[in-house]
Amino acid sequence: MSLNLQTHTQHFTNPLYLESGRILEPYDITYETYGHINEDKSNVIVITHALTGSHHAAGYYEDENKAGWWDGLIGSKKAIDTDKYFVICTNVIGSCFGSTGPMSPQTPHQEPYRYKFPVVSIKDMVKAQRILFDRLDIHRVEAIIGGSMGGMQALQFAIHYPNFAKKIIPLATTYATQAWAIAFNKVAQEAILKDPDFKQGYYDPELIKEQGLTGMAIGRMAGHISFLSHESMKEKFAREYKRDDGLYELFGKFQVESYLEYNGYNFTKWFDPLTYLYITKAINIYDLGRGFDSLQEAFKKITAELHLISFRNDLLFKNSEMKTISDTLHEIGNKNHTYIDIDSDYGHDAFLVEIEKFEHYIKDALDG
């Protein structure tokens, strides 16, 4: 069967009450669907995306030569089988890919929000999605699956909307963002904020499209380090030197340097720096225990089946953090969860790259 990829945007005029006490109003949510919804709407799977991801999780747009970010996992006969399931992936609020974010026009004057955009939390992102699903008349789904910040959303769903999903499958994520990850985000935020071209958010989009934004590129380079590992970098680059560059030239480059440079600057041509500030902020303040006396109390809200997946050599959200989730569930007597630590040297991005290592766990969890 065809993937039946469809992209939609819904507009909401009711205020979205945010965790901060502020309001977002009105707002749009862009989302993508794959497969076909069945008559009683009982075959829905929600995919939640990571920091720089979008709703485009699978398939190709016309004239696109790169598929959606989890195309290896989502599609006909794949682990998340679109012959069977109707899959929805929603662009988070705060993003720059269609849902309302800091560069969206603020009513009534239609100027971009910029710093006037409210801080949104992972909990807020999930709340907005829940409102979207309400409008789509979807009140219960088979599963919510996501990695990294997507896993944070999945877990927030489990705690705050316990009856919404039968199964929750978070990958490569944590219960609360730790200082190590906040530190990497800090490098990027500082680099963006101090870039003279950024001008407190009044940057020139044309300039960025042509040259890229230096500060964000530098920050992204730091980000790339956190997504990989010693082992994956060693395997990918070794100590290879860029052809024609001399070892004793001050600006001669190792392959790993060229890689970071290319990806750092290229990133700034397709991602908005204000969104980077806001989404990394959302990740930094993510803490499942907030509003509860303890993490245990938060986890007592969960009724869904949980299937936790970590990666052994994830340096951004360590497998020990996922183990804390599993241990905490054990402590409160939760018997409705599984936890697997995938043997991988790749690092954090294993959840995007090494699909063959975990797709069967997802398939089994969905079939079970």
Place this chain on the structure above:
Amino acid sequence: MSLNLQTHTQHFTNPLYLESGRILEPYDITYETYGHINEDKSNVIVITHALTGSHHAAGYYEDENKAGWWDGLIGSKKAIDTDKYFVICTNVIGSCFGSTGPMSPQTPHQEPYRYKFPVVSIKDMVKAQRILFDRLDIHRVEAIIGGSMGGMQALQFAIHYPNFAKKIIPLATTYATQAWAIAFNKVAQEAILKDPDFKQGYYDPELIKEQGLTGMAIGRMAGHISFLSHESMKEKFAREYKRDDGLYELFGKFQVESYLEYNGYNFTKWFDPLTYLYITKAINIYDLGRGFDSLQEAFKKITAELHLISFRNDLLFKNSEMKTISDTLHEIGNKNHTYIDIDSDYGHDAFLVEIEKFEHYIKDALDG
């Protein structure tokens, strides 16, 4: 006994032939000594410093309230006992603390070298030190001890001047800098180079003293991450928030963010950005096997006793890299070495911070 701290600078007019084929001429080397040399000069220990270190390894200068960087280890009755040993720590060439570096005046016109300064390697640094020791009429020493880039120098000494030291004690270092460490250096280099205030090295020292250099501060923040670990950052900062900052304020700060900011910007007030470029370059191109058919062949040159010390959770130079050194020595039948992996969660900086965990190994190695 008193520490007998003395600081000297020696001037050399003979050319220093560098690995690159270029020449440095003339050049200065600044060094510091502690303790008293004995009559037959048989009680000398050499200390080699790390990236941002200097010759000031122990004791206090007048009006200084912070001791040298390894003061816990070096002094009367300490592991490196200055009652017994005469200790020398040399500022590497390329540095900004007295030895000739990129901001030193270039003869004949006396303008700073800036980018005209030649790329120096760790091997070059060691060669210059060897020439200094010759002038001091020191032709054989008890030990060379250093961590991180200091360990690189110690190992280069062992291979290229096999008769110079009886014992070599490298800590928290590697046999060749791997892509992971090069990547962190890349972030810093890029941030410095793209800082508009840096002006290709024509920066204003006064401006830097007042405000700091943004690019180097950002790069240093990334560096700090690599020196620590998830565990040490979690222990140090948890998810503590800066007093008076709001969680939902876009620019509200976690403690870890304040720490990085303070240390990042403060660093730029005492360290030269051109030196940062040149020293990180030296670290990047460090490879003990260069010039040999293999690492084994390089290690066959070694005749000194080797005492290798790594730290379990060093994320910059992984303990597996030190283990590779030990394994390679075993492979070639070297029986004259020991290897200890210190149980530590601190990260790379454990060699500076957790002295109580390894000082007895150093003492035993020196006494043995």
